[in-house]
Amino acid sequence: MQALRSHEHIRDVNTRYHDVAATTYDEKWGIDFGETGRGQVLGKVRKLLGPELDAGFPCALEVGAGTGYFSLNLMAAGLIDDLTCTDISTGMLEALEHNAARLGLTGVSTVQTDAEALPFPDESFDLVLGHAVLHHLPDLDRAFTEFRRVLRPGGRIVFAGEPSRLGDRAARAPKRAARVLAPLWRRALGAAPLAGSVEATALEHGTDHALEAEVDIHAFSPTDLERLARAAGFSAVTVRGEELLANWFGWFNRGLEASAAPQDVPLWWRRYAFRGYLLLQRLDGRALEPRLPPAIFYNLLLTGRAPLERD
Numbered sequence: 001m002q003a004l005r006s007h008e009h010i011r012d013v014n015t016r017y018h019d020v021a022a023t024t025y026d027e028k029w030g031i032d033f034g035e036t037g038r039g040q041v042l043g044k045v046r047k048l049l050g051p052e053l054d055a056g057f058p059c060a061l062e063v064g065a066g067t068g069y070f071s072l073n074l075m076a077a078g079l080i081d082d083l084t085c086t087d088i089s090t091g092m093l094e095a096l097e098h099n100a101a102r103l104g105l106t107g108v109s110t111v112q113t114d115a116e117a118l119p120f121p122d123e124s125f126d127l128v129l130g131h132a133v134l135h136h137l138p139d140l141d142r143a144f145t146e147f148r149r150v151l152r153p154g155g156r157i158v159f160a161g162e163p164s165r166l167g168d169r170a171a172r173a174p175k176r177a178a179r180v181l182a183p184l185w186r187r188a189l190g191a192a193p194l195a196g197s198v199e200a201t202a203l204e205h206g207t208d209h210a211l212e213a214e215v216d217i218h219a220f221s222p223t224d225l226e227r228l229a230r231a232a233g234f235s236a237v238t239v240r241g242e243e244l245l246a247n248w249f250g251w252f253n254r255g256l257e258a259s260a261a262p263q264d265v266p267l268w269w270r271r272y273a274f275r276g277y278l279l280l281q282r283l284d285g286r287a288l289e290p291r292l293p294p295a296i297f298y299n300l301l302l303t304g305r306a307p308l309e310r311d
């Protein structure tokens with residue numbers, strides 16, 4: 001599918017889609033900058049870095065930072081001193097600046113740029129990170145070369161929230177089940193269907209919601225990610241997988257909720273869906289992740305180290 005569209009087109013669609021998505025992004029994806037959100041982000045990064053995380057990072061760069069979910073939470077936890085957040089979408093960066101101000105975080109700067117062409121000198125950062133961004137980038141070899149270039153020797157890359165190919169395929173079942181059961185679920189809750197189709201909403205508001213299907217251009221196997229990192233010269237490359245049951249549960253509930261007028265979805269349902277997700281996430285982390293291969297989980301996480309000169 002990717003081969004049929006030019007890289008320029010993919011970047012343009014990503015920019016327009018995320019500019020429109022920015023104002024409701026945090027609400028749609030339940031992005032939180034309180035204790036829960038911080039716990040989620042720290043948990044993911046700790047899976048990759050272990051106790052190394054506690055030393056923190058003086059100077060970090062996030063690519064595809066969106067509204068700041070990953071790096072603002074790490075900064076709020078005191079693990080980043082100086083933070084540069086980049087994104088191809090100015091709408092997203094405006095939302096990020098708003099979030100940083102609301103959290104009282106200083107030392108955050110934003111730069112609108114493509115992750116494949118970073119306007120920073122060589123060896124500028126101790127950490128390059130991203131969450132749910134690699135699967136949007138048309139030229140991943142170029143992007144990883146840039147990550148390596150801007151990292152100081154010994155610096156880390158940390159990426160999380162990337163869809164795995166197998167996990168993505170398996171997630172189609174709960175998504176389909178939600179589509180089939182949505183009318184019954186809405187009737188049981190007395191919820192009205194969401195007004196208008198996606199295309200009608202896009203036309204009505206002059207928005208680009210209809211482009212959603214076009215922005216997700218990759219799903220990965222663990223070896224894909226490992227190869228990309230190694231080809232760019234990273235050492236100590238590790239790929240992990242996370243979330244299986246939590247993910248099926250999450251996609252099913254999200255599918256149901258997305259079919260209804262948001263004000264008709266009762267609070268008790270939202271609480272059940274959120275707490276159930278957290279519970280299953282813990283079960284995945286304790287029982288399944290240590291025993292099953294990364295490839296079958298929904299999300300992949302990657303870390304690697306820019307070699308020291310003596311490496």
Ligand SMILES: C[S@@+](CC[C@H](N)C(=O)[O-])C[C@H]1O[C@@H](n2cnc3c(N)ncnc32)[C@H](O)[C@@H]1O
Pocket residue numbers: 011014015018031063064065066067068069070086087088089092113114115116130131132133136137138161
């Ligand atoms: C799924 S969102 C994730 C946002 C944020 N990292 C988070 O986890 O909430 C993907 C982000 O990547 C950005 N993006 C897409 N293509 C990009 C590119 N070529 N260069 C930089 N950012 C890009 C989008 O604008 C969007 O903010």
